[in-house]
Amino acid sequence: MKPSMVTIEPYGHFCSDCAVREFAVCSSLDPSELRQFEHLGRRVHFDGGKTVFSEEDITTSFYNLLKGVMRLYKLLPDGRRQIVGLALPGDFLGMNISGRHNFSADAIGGVTVCQFAKAPFGRFIEDRPHLLRRINELAIRELSQARDHMVLLGRRSADEKVAAFLLGWRERLVSLKEPSDRVPLPMSRRDIADYLGLTIETVSRTFTKLERHGAIEIIHGGISLLDPARVEALAAA
Amino acid sequence: MKPSMVTIEPYGHFCSDCAVREFAVCSSLDPSELRQFEHLGRRVHFDGGKTVFSEEDITTSFYNLLKGVMRLYKLLPDGRRQIVGLALPGDFLGMNISGRHNFSADAIGGVTVCQFAKAPFGRFIEDRPHLLRRINELAIRELSQARDHMVLLGRRSADEKVAAFLLGWRERLVSLKEPSDRVPLPMSRRDIADYLGLTIETVSRTFTKLERHGAIEIIHGGISLLDPARVEALAAA
DNA sequence: CGCCAAAATTGATCTGGGTCAATCGGCTCT
DNA sequence: AGAGCCGATTGACCCAGATCAATTTTGGCG
Incomplete structure (x- = not known):
């Protein structure tokens, strides 16, 4: 296989034996929901250095990181870069309110994500407040990390x-x-x-x-x- | 009246004529919910310089800023301070997952907040996913601001x-x-x-x-x- | 109004970390 | 094995912003 590729794993996968099951957003789902949920996402692999999504791209998917490390960053017009986060398995990426990603995300080394199309995922959440609560929990945890990082950067x-x-x-x-x-x-x-x-x-x-x-x-x-x-x-x- | 005081406004207030009604967390509530909601919160005034809550304090309340400006900050052991945000009317403060505030919040000049006891507020959210969605929206907006601020601080x-x-x-x-x-x-x-x-x-x-x-x-x-x-x-x- | 304290401005100097410039080392591809 | 590359290290020097130190301005109060 040639380097630098993006592959969709051809076989179905099962949430029930997913490595990040207990850390990730899906930890809030019961077994029957999980069975529906696994039809929504598909596993995608990105080789090291590949960009999963870019700042300002219209958001079409959410991502649940299963394996590997990603850098989340923003660029200034002159090329200066600030990495605003390093994502690890279990992290959930892509939430925003503007409809656009507000940072870019690259694979560091090979990465496997569980990718969800925005619309069906949004519909799935709709009547499952426990999933929404879980997403909220993850957002608040990230916010707390972001504030710690501001202290580090500024002081x-x-x-x-x-x-x-x-x-x-x-x-x-x-x-x-x-x-x-x-x-x-x-x-x-x-x-x-x-x-x-x-x-x-x-x-x-x-x-x-x-x-x-x-x-x-x-x-x-x-x-x-x-x-x-x-x-x-x-x-x- | 002496300087530096905290007062609870003695008369009831009505959400329906609240200044931040359309910006704040409560924008997601319909008129009948709003009537229940106004029994949950009480208006509290803090004079300039007063601390509303401190980092590491156990969270007993959430706050909806109605009027004035607050500084949200973290201190290093040696006294260095990083302000991680400036809150304006409509901002919602106090969400966390650890059960403790992870930053401190002071009034800058006089401030009026709508204070909610944690438990009843949590119960009110419970079966109102649209309110939860609104809170999530605010958290995600703050996260985006936090990331922008990291770029500013670091680069x-x-x-x-x-x-x-x-x-x-x-x-x-x-x-x-x-x-x-x-x-x-x-x-x-x-x-x-x-x-x-x-x-x-x-x-x-x-x-x-x-x-x-x-x-x-x-x-x-x-x-x-x-x-x-x-x-x-x-x-x- | 005049006095005092705190905040802001301004100046002089210093330094942590940036910039510029060689090497060095490991990896890939012949 | 050797060539070429890219990332990491190291050194020499520099400068943006910190530190130290006076003023100056503002605001509160008798």
């Missing part, structure tokens, strides 16, 4: 930003299962920089500094947290 | 931040009715700085610079937008 030093990022990222991975002091970082330095409001050089230097101080070890595709307490102190939570 | 220069702030603030006031090139700024320079991730000195200098260039005029309690086009160019929207 933290480069060292604090990087330390807080490593801890926060690890925390999110742990809550998905991966229990470890090995923290995989599938995204590039540029992604990290654009997430933290820094430059790649500063991110790289800060990593090196943390390593020199024995707080972390930079390993292939991630870092190893050698001294979590020290990193926490730096993050000035 | 814009001081000049761009200030210019974007003036335009955005004017925009919000206009949508509430005040149509004008006179932009009232009821908040202090410190508030503006903490909203934009800058210092008071930089905000002050940037205002002065804009004035020297003839883009704005600094007037008592606000600014006058002399050359909106120039400010828009600076904001690099």
